Amino acid sequence: MDTLSLLFYTFAFVLVYAGFRVITAKSPVTAALHLVLAFASASCVWMLLQAEFLAISLVLVYVGAVMVLFLFVVMMLDINTDSLRQGFWKHFPLAGLIGVVIALEMSFVLTRGFNLPVAKPMAPDLAKMANAKALGVELFSHYLFPVQVAAVILLVGMVAAIALTMRERKDSKHQKPAEQVRVKKADRLRVVKVAAQVEAPVEVDANTQAGGQA
Template sequence: MDTLSLLFYTFAFVLVYAGFRVITAKSPVTAVLHLVLAFASASCVWMLLQAEFLAISLVLVYVGAVMVLFLFVVMMLDINSAVVREGFWKHFPAAGLIGVLIALEMSFVLTRGFDLPIAKPMAPEVAAVPNAKALGIELFTNYLFPVQVAAVILLVGIIAAIALTLRQRKDSHFQKPAEQVRVKKADRLRVHKVAAVVEAPAAEADANNQAGGQA
C-alpha cells in the first residue's frame, strides 16, 4: 500500500467516524464539532483526488463560515437535547429502512460508475494546468455571461435583504455617514471660560461662620 492509499483510507475512516458521531452525540455542540471534522476530512479526500478547488471551497465556505455560524447559534440557543430525542426509537424502524434504501441506491450507482470505460488520458498541456486555474479560465471565457448574471442576482439579493431589515424605528440608533464627514471641531468641542477663583456669597459666608462658632 502506497502513501496515497494509506492517507485516503485514514481520512475516509475519520470521515465515517465523524459522520456517525454527528447523529449519535448527545450534545449539539459535540455534533457540530464532529461535523466540522467530517468536512475537513472530506476536503482532504478531495485534495488527494486532485480536486483542489472543491477542497478549498469546502473549507472556506462550510468550515470557515457556515459551521462557525451553526456553532454560535447552537451555543446561544442552549438546545435541550432530551426534548429533541423524544420519540427516537419510535421512528427508528422507518428511518433505518430509508437509510438501507439510500445505501442500496448509492452502491448501485457506484458499482455502475466503476464499469464505465476508461477515459482517454488528457493532453499534457491540459493536465499541467491546475484545477482552480482551469476552472477560472472556463468561467471567465466560455461562461462569462452566466457568471455576470449570477453576480447581479446575488447583488439584488443582498440589497433586498438589507432593505427588508432596515426599518425606521424610534428606539433604533443609527449613524449618518454624510453628517460625520462634514462635522467640524466647533460642532463637537465647546470651550467655556470659567473664572479661576469664585468668591462665595456674603450670606453663605455668614452662615458658615455662625455654624463654626456654635460648634
C-alpha cells in the same frame, strides 16, 4: 502499503468516525464539532486526489463559514434535545428503511457514473495549468451561463432569508430602513433652554476658620 494509501485510509477512518458521531452525539455542539472534523478529513482526502481547489473550498466555505454559523445558532437557541429525542425508536424502522433505499440509489448512480472505459483526456492548454486555474477557465468560459444562474439562485435565497428574519413578529425587534432614512433632526432632537442658576458663596466665620486651622 505505501504512504499515500496509509494516509488515505487514516483520513477515511476519521471521516467515517466523525460522520457517525454527528448523528449519535447527544450534544448539538459536539455533533457540530464532529462535523467540522468530518469536513477537514474530507478536505485531506481531496488533497490526496490532487483536487486542491475542492479541498480549500471545503475548508473555507463549510468549515470557515457554514459551521461557524451553525455553532453560533446552536449556542444561541439553546435547543432542548430531550424533547427532540422523544419518539426516536418509534420512527427508527421507517427512517432506517428510507436510509437504505437512499444508499442503494446513490450506489447505483455512482457505480454507473464512474464506469468509464477510457477517461476523457483534458485539453492540452488546460493540462499545463494549475488545478484551480483550469477549473476557473472552464467555469467562466464554457459554463458561464450556469454559473450566473447559480449566482442568481443564491442571491434569491439570501434575500429570502433576510426577509424572513426581519419580518414583523411579536417576539422580535425589527427596523424600518425607509423610516430611518427619512428621519429629521427635529424628530429626534429637542433643544431646551434652561435658565442658569448661580449659587451664592458660603460665608465662613473667622473664629470658626481659626478654630479649624488650630
